[in-house]
Amino acid sequence: MTSTLPSRPAFLDLPTFLPRVTQHDGRAIEQALAGPTLFDRGVKLDGAIVEATFASESPPLLRRLASENVPQLIDPQTIRFCGGRFLQVEKLRQLPYAPSAPITADGAAAKVADELVRGALEFQSRAGAACYIAPAMPYFDRDPGFWLRLNDRMLAIASALNGTGEIPWRPLIAQVVPGPRALAEPELIINRLLDHPIDAVYVQAQRLNPVRDGLEKLAQYARCLMRLKAEGLPPIAGRVGSFGLVLQALGIPSFDSGLNQAEAFDLSSLNRPLTEFEQERRKRARGGDRRVYFEPLKTTLKGRHAIAIVENRTLRGRFTCGLGCCQHRGFEDLADRRREHYLWVRAHEVEALRDTPTGALRIDLVHEQLRDAREHGAAVRRALARGTADVPDFDHIDRWIGVLSHEGGLAAAA
């Protein structure tokens, strides 16, 4: 490698949080980067994943990230093209590489895919991506051979195009979007990936809800990522929220999450076309829920639960935040700065893991945080059960402890 080639970004190897940047997050990220006062430093970001639909608007935030030397990845969002919904979403439909019809398991897909790969890489290059995320399709359980071959072909094309024409060479990150079957038996996919010159793998399970899913599913997902890592392919875990800290304790370097999003993803419901009634209802429901992340609970709570906590005198002392987002400020407007708060807290949590020198100590650190979260959660439930608010549950913390204890033993032995 010569010195003119871009260097390998730290997020491929060290614990890193990558915020997923959409049109809602621009201001919060600008503010967090700037810091609370002229004299205090802001959040230090080691990478960000920008959705192509947002990047296509060339927002000033992208220049700001570039001037701060924050490596940017562009999510090409090609998995949104395998259902009818993208035709109803103008920004997706207008991406320069968007197909004219949903991609299905038939012969036409292969032809469309070739152009799609080139278009998506050129787009990422123009947007200033530090690494390319290879455009991919989900590994659907139905017609598995078709999707395996299609993804193999798309990745081969992306590898061949990297460093040619309008696409200057950058590290290439494969994208894997497994369904239940592929998660249960990841070997087939991993073996194919090993044939390509890739530097990392972005993994987005088709359906994952770390707060609701059972222990076995979460453990299976963690094992899939650990297998990739063991094969020398560092994984980036897609949209996992606080569960990302459990994964990092298990040796997975990076994860992403939208700021304050519920920690969940469901591709089939994202890609299903909306009925006219549903479209109308969405327009009326603009604004949504004002979720707030509480670090001691390791959980993002619904707006009404967050308000009940900060209004409760006996509880709120547990949840004081001393970071740049909240310093010298009361709890009253926490919901207004919730995205900025999320970014500060998450960056701080991951920095603590990065500063912890060994895998065994990282497991201990997160284990202890989760045991504390269980205790804080019990206190929240006791206090709120006396009032009128309904009570959030924190059962997922026990499941996360289960994943960490079980898979952590394996990680330590590896």
Ligand SMILES: [Zn+2]
């Ligand atoms: Zn804060």
